[in-house]
Structures are given as structure tokens and as C-alpha cells.
Amino acid sequence: MTREAYGQAYQRGFELTIRFLISRGVPRDLARDVAQAAWVKGWERLSQLRHENMVTTWVNAIALNVHRSVLRSEKACQSLPEFYSHAELNLAAIDLKRILKFCPPRDRALLELQMQGDTAEEIARKQGVTETAIRIRLLRARRAARSRAERKPVFVALQARRDAA
DSSP states (O other), X not given: OOHHHHHHHHXXXXXXXXXXXXXXXXXXXXXXXXHXXXXXXXXXXXXXXXXXXXXXXXXXXXXXXXXXXXXXXXXHTOOOOOOSSOOOOOHHHHHHHHHHHTSOHHHHHHHHHHHTTOOXXXXXXHHTSOHHHHHHHHHHHHHHHHHHHHSHHHHHHHHHHHHHO
């Protein structure tokens, strides 16, 4: 293909290449730049063109590959998102562990069973008592734990004493 023939194909096919890229979801501004780059690449590799009547289709394939390479390079250069306070620390579990430390062993065992997902009926069956008895014991254990947590200054002092020992 001669330079003049490629120039005429460029004039006829440049807008077609832009429309082809837009039909593939490329934004109009980017499509114009990619089409220009594809026609330049086609000019540089003109010796590789097999059928002169397929020049627009050939350049469109080049344009699609240029666009894909632009997408790959953009992904490599994306800025990282800002995570201001993305702490995955479960503070509730830490507080719960501290509260359970100060519960009597019997209450702690009941509360831990309930937290593991056991129902009052299952706990009653394991301990050989009635379900009502377990419900009452759980209620009392929760109330006692709550009162310990609400007495924060005393709770913190006791905790510091235990941690030191």
C-alpha cells in the first residue's frame, strides 16, 4: 500500500475507528486518542498489512489492542483508596473477655455456653436441670455481669490488680 492510499484510508476510516471504539464502551475523548495511536501504529507497520482493502478493519483491531493496553497500564497506576479508620479490632470481644474474668466460674460457664449458641433447653439437658432453672441462672448471671461492668472504676482497679498478679 502506498503512502497516498494509506492517507486516503485514514481520511475515510478515522471516524469509523472512533465509532468502533465508542461502540466497545470507550469514552469519546479516549476513543479519539486511541484511534490516532492505532492509525500511527498502522502506518509504522504498514508492511504487515496483507489485504489493502481491509485496512480499516486491520486498524480497528490495532485500536482495540491499544485500548486494552491503556486499560492494563491504567490499572497498574491507580491510586490506592483511603481507609481512614478501617480497624478490624473487635473491642466488644475484648470487653466481654474482661467482664467474664470477674464472673464466678458457674456464671462464666453458663454465659460461655450461651455465647457458643447453646439454647437454654440444651444447657438444661447437659446439666440435668429444668429449662426454667437455666433461664433464671442466665438472667442472674447477666445481671451480675452488667453490674460489674457498670461499676467501671472498681472494675478497672480489680482488673489492674488481677493483671499485675
